[in-house]
Amino acid sequence: MTTGQGRRTQGERDAITVEIGYALCSAAFAAVVVFGAVAGPAYVFGPPAGLRRVLVAAGLVLAVAMFGVRVASVLLRFGRAGQPSQPGRTRPDS
Known part of the structure; x- marks a missing residue:
């Protein structure tokens, strides 16, 4: 999301909250x-x-493992993916 020590905007915090909810x-x-x-x-x-x-x-063991793997994969993928620069855009160069 943001690099360095900068503060996150409200939109970035909302995106993180939604992504955590989706992951769970x-x-x-x-x-x-x-x-x-x-x-x-x-x-x-x-x-x-x-x-x-x-x-x-x-x-039960497999369900707990699946839960952990799914949460981690969704959140890690979100952290690697850059957000579009403008709402509704899917690529930064579009």
């Missing part, structure tokens, strides 16, 4: 999908208790 919401959705894909069969097909615990634990 999309990460939560991805984590729910991963948990459902891994642990869902444990609830649908009714396997033995030991297998059910393994599937739920694996789903």
Whole structure:
């Protein structure tokens, strides 16, 4: 966003806030999908208790990992991407 020690503008702070919200919401959705894909069969097909615990634990571990990876990837990508110089523009030279 800004380089050096300069203060951020209100627009830059708003963009960061929106990006953090998007990162958290999309990460939560991805984590729910991963948990459902891994642990869902444990609830649908009714396997033995030991297998059910393994599937739920694996789903929980993978969901937490997915959440962290998704938040980090969205925020790192946002930090690398330069903002357009004018609203509505997608490239600085347009």
